[in-house]
Amino acid sequence: MREVSEGDPIEIYLALDEAQDPDAMRAAAAKKLAVPVEDLPELRVLRRAIDARGKHTRFHVLLGVGPSPSNDEWALPHPREVRSPIRVVIVGSGPAGLFCAYELARHGIASRIIERGKRVQPRRRDIALLNREGLVDADSNYCFGEGGAGTYSDGKLYTRAHKRGSVRDVLEILALHGAPPEILVDARPHIGSNRLPKVVTALRERLEAVGVEFHFESKLARILEEGRGRERRVWGVELADGRSFEADAVVLATGHSARDVFEMLDQMNVTLEPKGFALGVRVEHPQALINRIQYGADAGHAALPSAYYRLAATVEDRGVFSFCMCPGGWIVPATTEAGAQVVNGMSLSKRDSPFANSGIVAAVEPADWEAQGFDGPLGGVRFQQHIERAAYEAGGGGLRAPATMMTDFVASRG
Ligand SMILES: Cc1cc2nc3c(=O)[nH]c(=O)nc-3n(C[C@H](O)[C@H](O)[C@H](O)COP(=O)(O)OP(=O)(O)OC[C@H]3O[C@@H](n4cnc5c(N)ncnc54)[C@H](O)[C@@H]3O)c2cc1C
Structure with missing residues (x-):
C-alpha cells in the first residue's frame, strides 16, 4: 500500500x-x-x-x-495604507496600470492614476452608443476608460507567452475582487465581460481605500522633463485640460491602442523600436459545430462548456494562428478612431451565445509594412491605420464590419 x-x-x-x-x-x-x-x-x-x-x-x-487555501490566504500581502506624499503618476487604468498601483500599495507607496476615459458606469453608455449607432468616442470605448481594454475584454486569463511571472498571484488578486474562484484551478480560466466591470470597480475601490488617487477624464498631453543627455529626467505630467502633476516617476501604462501617446514619445525624441505583431480577421461559426467537432458524441453534455479550439500553421515561412478564441461569444467593434474599423471578440461568463469566434492572424514584421511604404518607428501604426480605414470603407461605413464566407476568403474570392 x-x-x-x-x-x-x-x-x-x-x-x-x-x-x-x-x-x-x-x-x-x-x-x-x-x-x-x-x-x-x-x-x-x-x-x-x-x-x-x-x-x-x-x-x-x-x-x-x-x-x-482560504481566501484570507490569497494574494498576500494586501495593499496597505499609503501615507507618503504621492510621487508616482501612472498613466492608464488598464490591467497594467491597476496592477502597478496595487503592487506599489503593497509596499506602502502611494500613486495617482490618470485615465483619459470614464468610470465603468458612464463608459457603459458610450459603449452602448458605439454598438447601436456606430458612434465612436475617442476617449471612451472598448479600449479606453476605467480598467482599459481589460474591462470589456473577455477575461480569458491564459497566455502563450513563456514569460509567466507570478500568474497565481494575479489570479488570486482577481478572485479576491470578485472573479469566480474556479479561475484558480481551471486550465483555461475565464471571467467574462459581464463580471469584469465589477472586478475592476472592486480593485479601484480597494486601492482608493488605501490612498491611491484616481483621476478619470484626465488625458495625458505631455510628459514634463528637464536636462539633457544622461541628465535628462522626467519630473511630471501635463494633462490635456492644462492641469499638471509633479512626480519622481511616471509609469506609462497606456496600452496598445493609444497611438497619440506613441506620437508624443516620437516627438520627444524617445527611442522607439518597431516590433512585429499579428494581423488578420475574425472568423465566426455556430458554437454547436465547434462542440460537435471537439466533443463528438458528448457534445451538449451539461458538464461541458462551449468548446474551444486552437490552430497554428506555418504558411510560406509565416506563422498563422488562431488567437483570442471566444467560445459562445460575440464580435465587437474595438476601434478608438472614427472612420476606422477593427474587431475583437468577447463572451459573457456563461459563454452561451450560439456563436464561437476567433482571430485568425498572421505574424507581420517591420519588413512587411516597409515594403508597402510605411517607414520609421511608427510605420507599423500607420500600416494598422491604413488597414483599419480600408476595412471601414469596405464595410460601407457606420462601423459595419465587412464580412464574407471563410471559404471564399481563403480562396481569395471575398
Ligand atoms: C474586446 C476585447 C477582448 C479581449 N480579450 C482578452 C482576453 O480574453 N484575454 C486577454 O488576455 N486579453 C484580452 N484582450 C486584450 C487585453 O484587454 C489587453 O491586452 C489589456 O487590456 C492590456 O492592458 P494594458 O493595461 O497594457 O492596456 P489597456 O488595457 O489598453 O489600458 C490602457 C489605458 O490607458 C488609458 N490611456 C491611453 N492613453 C492615455 C492618455 N493619453 N492619458 C490617460 N490615459 C490614457 C486608456 O484609456 C486605457 O484605459 C481583449 C481586448 C479587447 C478590446
Whole structure:
C-alpha cells in the first residue's frame, strides 16, 4: 500500500457525470494510489482541464493533499495604507496600470492614476452608443476608460507567452475582487465581460481605500522633463485640460491602442523600436459545430462548456494562428478612431451565445509594412491605420464590419 505524501500531485481522470461529485473524485484518487478511500487525507483540486482527445471526453484533474487555501490566504500581502506624499503618476487604468498601483500599495507607496476615459458606469453608455449607432468616442470605448481594454475584454486569463511571472498571484488578486474562484484551478480560466466591470470597480475601490488617487477624464498631453543627455529626467505630467502633476516617476501604462501617446514619445525624441505583431480577421461559426467537432458524441453534455479550439500553421515561412478564441461569444467593434474599423471578440461568463469566434492572424514584421511604404518607428501604426480605414470603407461605413464566407476568403474570392 502506498503512503499518501504531501508532495506530488495526484493525477486522475473523471467521466463527465462524475465531474462535480466529490465522492467520485476521492474514489478515483484512492484507486490511483491503491489505498482505501477512508485512508485518504483531505484533498483539493489543483488543476482541472477537459481532455477531449479520446473517444469519450473526460476531465483531467490534479489533486493536492490538504484543504484549499482560504481566501484570507490569497494574494498576500494586501495593499496597505499609503501615507507618503504621492510621487508616482501612472498613466492608464488598464490591467497594467491597476496592477502597478496595487503592487506599489503593497509596499506602502502611494500613486495617482490618470485615465483619459470614464468610470465603468458612464463608459457603459458610450459603449452602448458605439454598438447601436456606430458612434465612436475617442476617449471612451472598448479600449479606453476605467480598467482599459481589460474591462470589456473577455477575461480569458491564459497566455502563450513563456514569460509567466507570478500568474497565481494575479489570479488570486482577481478572485479576491470578485472573479469566480474556479479561475484558480481551471486550465483555461475565464471571467467574462459581464463580471469584469465589477472586478475592476472592486480593485479601484480597494486601492482608493488605501490612498491611491484616481483621476478619470484626465488625458495625458505631455510628459514634463528637464536636462539633457544622461541628465535628462522626467519630473511630471501635463494633462490635456492644462492641469499638471509633479512626480519622481511616471509609469506609462497606456496600452496598445493609444497611438497619440506613441506620437508624443516620437516627438520627444524617445527611442522607439518597431516590433512585429499579428494581423488578420475574425472568423465566426455556430458554437454547436465547434462542440460537435471537439466533443463528438458528448457534445451538449451539461458538464461541458462551449468548446474551444486552437490552430497554428506555418504558411510560406509565416506563422498563422488562431488567437483570442471566444467560445459562445460575440464580435465587437474595438476601434478608438472614427472612420476606422477593427474587431475583437468577447463572451459573457456563461459563454452561451450560439456563436464561437476567433482571430485568425498572421505574424507581420517591420519588413512587411516597409515594403508597402510605411517607414520609421511608427510605420507599423500607420500600416494598422491604413488597414483599419480600408476595412471601414469596405464595410460601407457606420462601423459595419465587412464580412464574407471563410471559404471564399481563403480562396481569395471575398
Ligand atoms: C474586446 C476585447 C477582448 C479581449 N480579450 C482578452 C482576453 O480574453 N484575454 C486577454 O488576455 N486579453 C484580452 N484582450 C486584450 C487585453 O484587454 C489587453 O491586452 C489589456 O487590456 C492590456 O492592458 P494594458 O493595461 O497594457 O492596456 P489597456 O488595457 O489598453 O489600458 C490602457 C489605458 O490607458 C488609458 N490611456 C491611453 N492613453 C492615455 C492618455 N493619453 N492619458 C490617460 N490615459 C490614457 C486608456 O484609456 C486605457 O484605459 C481583449 C481586448 C479587447 C478590446
